[in-house]
Amino acid sequence: MNETALKKLTELKNLECLILEEHNEESIIAISNNCKKLKRLEIHHCIIASSIDGEPLPSSSVFDELSKLQCLEHLNLCYAQNLQDSTITAIANNCKNLKSLDIRGSICDITETSLVVLTNLENLVKLDVSCLNIITDSFLIKLKGLKELHCYSCKNLTNAGIIKFIKNNPDLERLDVRYINNLTSDLAIAADQATKNRTNGIILSIIIDDLSIIKASKSIIKSQWLVVQQI
Structure with missing residues (x-):
């Protein structure tokens, strides 16, 4: 045009x-x-x-x-x-x-x-800051009230910031954290704890590309309100 x-x-x-x-x-x-x-x-x-x-x-x-x-x-x-x-x-x-x-x-x-x-x-309620290297844990933990966050390839994020973000956003439905190299299965453990007592009926879907974390999550996750998966 x-x-x-x-x-x-x-x-x-x-x-x-x-x-x-x-x-x-x-x-x-x-x-x-x-x-x-x-x-x-x-x-x-x-x-x-x-x-x-x-x-x-x-x-x-x-x-x-x-x-x-x-x-x-x-x-x-x-x-x-x-x-x-x-x-x-x-x-x-x-x-x-x-x-x-x-x-x-x-x-x-x-x-x-x-x-x-x-x-x-x-x-x-929805924010996409993917591929922005300026994104750090200190920004993530300030976000409240989100239902969807896409932050794939934000290389400076860590387990600690993402876990705190999940706890701060109890209505979160979708979280995309692919291509962040320093994440571990501790993320699945903490997300399981944060969602297991949800009363809002919302299932949190965490999108990740690390196959080892996805595999570990199968035995870790007890919460009915959490899914860890690839796209």
């Missing part, structure tokens, strides 16, 4: 869902200014320039414009380029209805400190 066609599309004032591939600054601005009723926005592989004529852009980002979409419930910016702290802060401060956020694989300048503002989103 070219830019002219997209601008015509954004004239649909009651548009609630928009899914795009590889759009740029003009697209972001047109959507942010015109599609005020959007509830779901997905822009995969969006490329925002980091400089013009060799000069770096200001610390704020065109992505910040998305914070104007205050009806947003689902935002997917997976594999975006040049996400910045200002965008995360703007979205957390203005998109209070946000239920799910996907920034996996982003090439970004954001810091873990800025991600902590996401804990202010009271309606957030």
Whole structure:
């Protein structure tokens, strides 16, 4: 879709869902200014320039414009380029209805400190921060109220942080921790203990790629509310 066609599309004032591939600054601005009723926005592989004529852009980002979409419930910016702290802060401060956020694989300048503002989103239940090396245990243990977390290939996470996260989120349904090399069967032991007394009827599915942990979990798990598996 070219830019002219997209601008015509954004004239649909009651548009609630928009899914795009590889759009740029003009697209972001047109959507942010015109599609005020959007509830779901997905822009995969969006490329925002980091400089013009060799000069770096200001610390704020065109992505910040998305914070104007205050009806947003689902935002997917997976594999975006040049996400910045200002965008995360703007979205957390203005998109209070946000239920799910996907920034996996982003090439970004954001810091873990800025991600902590996401804990202010009271309606957030699904988060995907996969493949972001800035994610550590200290961020994970601050998250509350989530039902789904994807953090595969977050190499700095450990058993301790993931276990604490599970305990802090009793309604958790899905946890993807594939490609994290330093996990052990202690994770299955702790998850079993954390879920065995659940009264909400929710089964926690932990997605992992370590076959030794999956094998060990078959004898470890007693809880009827826990499954450890591959996809």
